[in-house]
Amino acid sequence: QQQVKQSPQSLIVQKGGISIINCAYENTAFDYFPWYQQFPGKGPALLIAIRPDVSEKKEGRFTISFNKSAKQFSLHIMDSQPGDSATYFCAASTGGYNKLIFGAGTRLAVHP
Amino acid sequence: DVKVTQSSRYLVKRTGEKVFLECVQDMDHENMFWYRQDPGLGLRLIYFSYDVKMKEKGDIPEGYSVSREKKERFSLILESASTNQTSMYLCASSFGTASGNTIYFGEGSWLTVV
Numbered sequence: 001q002q003q004v005k006q007s008p009q010s011l012i013v014q015k016g017g018i019s020i021i022n023c024a025y026e027n028t029a030f031d032y033f034p035w036y037q038q039f040p041g042k043g044p045a046l047l048i049a050i051r052p053d054v055s056e057k058k059e060g061r062f063t064i065s066f067n068k069s070a071k072q073f074s075l076h077i078m079d080s081q082p083g084d085s086a087t088y089f090c091a092a093s094t095g096g097y098n099k100l101i102f103g104a105g106t107r108l109a110v111h112p
Numbered sequence: 113d114v115k116v117t118q119s120s121r122y123l124v125k126r127t128g129e130k131v132f133l134e135c136v137q138d139m140d141h142e143n144m145f146w147y148r149q150d151p152g153l154g155l156r157l158i159y160f161s162y163d164v165k166m167k168e169k170g171d172i173p174e175g176y177s178v179s180r181e182k183k184e185r186f187s188l189i190l191e192s193a194s195t196n197q198t199s200m201y202l203c204a205s206s207f208g209t210a211s212g213n214t215i216y217f218g219e220g221s222w223l224t225v226v
Binding site: 006009031032034036041042043044045046049051089093094097098099100101102103104105 | 116143145147151152153154155156157160162170202204206208209210211212213214215216217218219220
């Protein structure tokens with residue numbers, strides 16, 4: 001049973017465009033929502049994270065939008081660059097040693 | 113920088129073999145995790161450990177066991193490897209018990225069982 005649903009599976013964006021990846025969750029006890037970025041041959045690395053008491057968090061070109069009532073959150077990559085081409089995972093956790101539940105992943109390709 | 117090191121990056125094993133995947137972290141983290149990554153399924157938690165000799169099952173523990181004899185080292189054991197265990201295995205570590213502490217991943221171990 002997948003507690004965090006992520007879409008789309010893959011995404012192609014032109015350089016300079018906006019990449020949007022969406023996630024939905026069911027467990028209202030989740031209190032931490034990170035996004036991880038994974039390049040080929042590497043392990044995932046934390047990109048940006050949000051808690052449910054805020055609706056948006058921005059770090060450079062990366063923004064998380066959070067909708068608590070809809071139980072959805074999304075990653076927006078502004079001015080997408082070829083170097084952003086990677087697989088992105090959303091995740092969620094609730095206390096207990098920060099065990100993360102991951103979405104299925106989105107493979108992003110940014111074309112020059 | 114936090115470093116999580118998985119000593120074996122690529123392994124090919126035969127069905128029925130016993131397989132050990134080793135992981136070492138250098139940040140004195142209490143928590144260590146083993147995840148399995150498969151296309152379309154994301155990362156799924158196999159086991160985690162919150163202290164030396166302590167372990168708890170994750171979402172997909174069947175066919176796996178773990179060992180944590182020292183704080184910095186966490187081993188994943190496939191008692192009798194099967195072809196459906198062909199996958200990428202990721203080790204991770206984190207500090208403390210609170211939700212929100214960053215989890216740091218190793219670079220992964222690609223296991224092929226033939």
